[in-house]
Amino acid sequence: MTVGRTSAQEYIDQWVPMPVEKAETMVATMYTDPEVFKLEQERLFGGKTWLAIGGLHQLDGPGSYFTTSIAGQPLLIVKDQDDRVRAFFNVCPHRGGMLASDACGSMGRSIQCQYHGWSFGLDGALRTARDFEGVEDFDPDQFGLRALQADTWEQFIFVSFSPDAPPLLEFLGDMPERLERYKIGEKVHAFTQEYEERANWKLVWENAAELYHLPFIHPQLPVAKGTHDEVRGGNYSIGVSGPPESVDGANGTLPYLDVNLFPNFNIVGDDRSFVVAYIVPHAVDRTGWRLDGYAPQNLANDERFKEGYMASTDGVNVQDIPLNESVHRNLQSFGFDQGRLSVRWESQIHHFQNLLMGHLRDGS
Numbered sequence: 177m178t179v180g181r182t183s184a185q186e187y188i189d190q191w192v193p194m195p196v197e198k199a200e201t202m203v204a205t206m207y208t209d210p211e212v213f214k215l216e217q218e219r220l221f222g223g224k225t226w227l228a229i230g231g232l233h234q235l236d237g238p239g240s241y242f243t244t245s246i247a248g249q250p251l252l253i254v255k256d257q258d259d260r261v262r263a264f265f266n267v268c269p270h271r272g273g274m275l276a277s278d279a280c281g282s283m284g285r286s287i288q289c290q291y292h293g294w295s296f297g298l299d300g301a302l303r304t305a306r307d308f309e310g311v312e313d314f315d316p317d318q319f320g321l322r323a324l325q326a327d328t329w330e331q332f333i334f335v336s337f338s339p340d341a342p343p344l345l346e347f348l349g350d351m352p353e354r355l356e357r358y359k360i361g362e363k364v365h366a367f368t369q370e371y372e373e374r375a376n377w378k379l380v381w382e383n384a385a386e387l388y389h390l391p392f393i394h395p396q397l398p399v400a401k402g403t404h405d406e407v408r409g410g411n412y413s414i415g416v417s418g419p420p421e422s423v424d425g426a427n428g429t430l431p432y433l434d435v436n437l438f439p440n441f442n443i444v445g446d447d448r449s450f451v452v453a454y455i456v457p458h459a460v461d462r463t464g465w466r467l468d469g470y471a472p473q474n475l476a477n478d479e480r481f482k483e484g485y486m487a488s489t490d491g492v493n494v495q496d497i498p499l500n501e502s503v504h505r506n507l508q509s510f511g512f513d514q515g516r517l518s519v520r521w522e523s524q525i526h527h528f529q530n531l532l533m534g535h536l537r538d539g540s
């Protein structure tokens with residue numbers, strides 16, 4: 177009983193970009209087929225993109241680190257001796273041991289594998305291979321930690337698995353300029369909320385990117401009543417909503433923003449406070465959703481402000497997560513193949529799907 181269902185491979189092979197007025201959504205199997213997730217691992221997450229991976233507040237001085245994973249890849253993010261952020265696979269080149277198992281901490285001056293104690297500099301170079309005398313044709317230079325590209329924009333850390341990815345600033349295009357008056361870099365980390373969803377990461381992204389569902393799913397949000405306008409650039413789209421009122425009920429002076437940076441980063445808020453979301457693909461049907469709230473220092477220290485903000489964002493998440501999960505289940509139904517998009521409210525989704533398909537088709 178597969179009548180009317182298009183296979184993901186067939187869809188990828190036949191896909192041609194269409195304007196949003198004519199476009200259909202990606203077929204359901206693009207969200208549910210494990211082979212698509214493998215292709216995404218290789219061509220998208222492993223390709224020439226930059227993935228948002230965390231905040232600078234998670235690191236301290238040289239030797240501080242945190243561990244994370246994205247698209248099935250375990251990562252170790254470290255501040256080196258020169259205070260630069262470095263990213264490595266959290267995998268030892270000796271026999272695949274884990275370099276660090278805690279969520280965060282300090283390494284001191286070297287990274288030591290937990291399995292047999294090989295140690296590496298904070299730049300990843302092998303320093304000591306314990307009791308390795310007599311091993312022939314062993315070149316220590318070939319046994320440094322496998323590194324990824326790492327860079328920062330404002331207080332956020334990005335990594336790229338591809339050595340051929342463009343510099344981060346080039347990848348961001350004119351997005352930083354467009355956000356300049358929001359003074360993002362002046363806000364400090366106030367709180368973190370973490371969730372797991374039994375849904376494909378693209379459903380999580382698309383739900384976060386469109387405001388079409390707001391009056392139905394989040395009627396409590398003031399922005400749900402606002403007007404809406406948007407811009408779309410290379411790898412980002414920005415939705416702008418009025419009236420300029422924060423989810424916590426207090427006024428910023430600039431319009432409310434919904435920034436979507438392909439493929440896994442989202443900023444929602446105004447010039448007073450905002451939350452960033454990291455969409456963390458784990459498997460074809462499992463996605464992490466992590467929110468970091470930012471505010472001016474005085475508000476970030478204010479427990480009442482934080483509690484109110486967190487209750488508000490949690491209220492939205494507990495409405496969205498079951499929704500994403502039910503759509504994921506429905507996309508396995510033989511009763512749905514592909515849909516259509518509102519030109520006014522869902523053009524960010526069209527933009528996202530075109531970027532995604534470009535990567536999957538061309539591997540770029």
Ligand code: FES
Pocket residue numbers: 268269270271272273274289290291292293294
């Ligand atoms: S696996 Fe790391 S030292 Fe052996």
Ligand SMILES: [Fe+2]
Pocket residue numbers: 383384389393394492496
């Ligand atoms: Fe939502």
